[in-house]
Amino acid sequence: MNLFRSEEHARRWSQFEPRSEQGFISLTDLADFFGTESRRHMLDADYLSSWYPHRAAERRAFLEQIGKNSPFWMGTPDPPTS
């Protein structure tokens, strides 16, 4: 999960894999993705017990909202190929 100077720079990266063409995200979407409600409470006394458990659902909801609902982004198994 990296920041590159541009998409072209990422595509020239020695470890770039063709499948990760779907792995681009704008900086503003990224800031929102990593700025969901639970993230704003990381310094709260009850973060681990009260806020962290919401993180996964928030992430899924945000990814669906921006149309990144593929297994690659959602962390779900790939559909069978045969």
Added chain:
Amino acid sequence: MPDARLMDQAFQRIMRSLVDTGRAPHYAELGRAFDLGAEGGRGLLRDVMQAYPIGWLHPETDYIASFPPLNNLPTQYRITVRGEQRWFAQCGFEATSATWLFPGETVRVDAPCLDCAEPVMVEMRDGRITRVDPPSVVGHLAFGFGPSRGRPHYL
């Protein structure tokens, strides 16, 4: 089952140590803080890391390597606050979350681009992006989320 209140307190002890000093505590320091002794601190640390699996210990050790959004082990994502570069982010994505650890402060992320090694810079304040250089900076998920991808998703 570990006590939830103690786990919350231990989590905050680690996070606050990282925010205040740029370094995570050793488990013996954690144990002393909670009057548990060194071994008790080790057990508490392991419980916290199990409950917060997006962080990790360095393999074969009980040293905190990563406690996102910050990293105890240096990465290319250097974070500067109030003119001091004391912190590292776990990855480029988590770097955009570090802003929430420093309310009211400008948080600057500097990293070399992995293609050309030229600089990437992002400044944020209270979750808002205030400056980006170059303006074309983009995030890239290399291997996909999820354990089935077979590669560390943080790369």
